Amino acid sequence: MSSFVWYQFLKVFLMKMNTTDDDDDHVEARNDMITHCRWFYRDNKSILKQIDEFENVYKSTDAIRWYSKQSFVYRLINVALRTENMSVLYLFRYYLKDLCGQLTQNFRQIELYVRDMSFELYRGVRLNTNEVEKLKQSIGQMISANGFLSATWDRQIAEVYAGFAQQLTDKNLVSVIYKINVDLAQARSIIFADVAQYSEHLDEQEVLFDIGSIFTLNSIEFDDKNNCWLISLTTTDKMEEIVDKHVQSKLDSLRYVPTHIVFGEILLE
Template sequence: MSKVLYGKSVKGLFTQKQDLVTQIQSDRERRKKGDEPVLFTVQGQSTTELNGQFVHSQIFIDVLLRIKPNQVDKDEFIARCNKTFKENDSELAIVKEFNKKYSPDRALWWYTRESFVYRMLNKALRVQNTDVLFLFRFFIVDLQQQLSNHRCSSPVRLYRGQMMSKDEVQILRNSIGQFISINSFLSTSVDRFVALRFLKDDSDDLEQVLFEIDADPSVKPGIRCCV
């Protein structure tokens, strides 16, 4: 059976209001920089051990990438966003801007911007919300195309610093030689020290994890996890 894991929320106790405000601001900055829980699925190495959930997550995205988008897709997406953020004026303003100014060659820019776009997409990918992902299909196609256009021509090593629960870390340690599917986009850096700056101190629930991702355009990426 596959194992699907989420990162855990960590809360602190504060006696001073300013300490609480400072912590909230710090947490918000980390979220803006992509420090979010990573959803991953682990399967045995043999293809006969792949269950429906594991295969479905791979096939579904592949199907979305094969569907030719049209203007109706975007209209339905905007309608959903307007409904979702009907009481959030700041997000509605960004939705309006997205509707007016979005173009396929700006997908990567929109994804890396602090807005509803990356939050909605990453959440839908993590929980496998097929309804939202289907509405996002035009954007996923554009984003994938831009990523393909910027694909490296030679092997490169990338890094990502991530706080993960001890249970998640143990599962990864026990999964050497198995298939690991990460069901979301990951923000990375070519600078190891930049990635390390995203790591906080260990706690009772969380551990520091540095992903070293060897991306070779000629083969499937290999990932090493340093704890």
């Protein structure tokens, strides 16, 4: 299963899970997640206190807040998404459904204060030189985010994350600025939300893209002045029909199969 389809299937399946706060599946999913987190951080008293807090106060409308503050759920989920570890993602199905759902609910708020249907967002990272070279092979093609993708309205914030103000000690790491061209008229399936209101760092003006967002890789250029790579992306719907058809076909074939069996099916692909 390609990355395009894999992440879309995960997202669609999570949102199709019919659970309420008091049904058995919901309680089981919540307990599975908390039990795993306690086991993973069994020797870390500080994180165990976070997990206790999560268990006592968390509700579905807190999903973005817990992700944005880079808590234990942020760290464990991102590792699982990058490695496509379905066993761990299954344990986090309860929280992932909440996070995807809240991003979708908050998406329309962006249209209320964005004057134009097209605008730019930025993402600053430090990448290994080998990763940049691999990306160069995909210029003109579509790429999929391996999980949730964080960006910002403010390029200067992205530059901080790219390491502009620091001396990179690892010679294999380079500063990278992604310029993400968003066109709401042309990419109607894209889901993202302004999450600054949920963040502990309001000045970062954070925007969060949903799982498996797809972009066209336009260009990769080196900026001699700032000693960094500039990567241009554009949101796209071009893969939507192909991906949707594959995902729907898979869902139809597993319509009456229990949730844990479905995740097992994906794990084997």
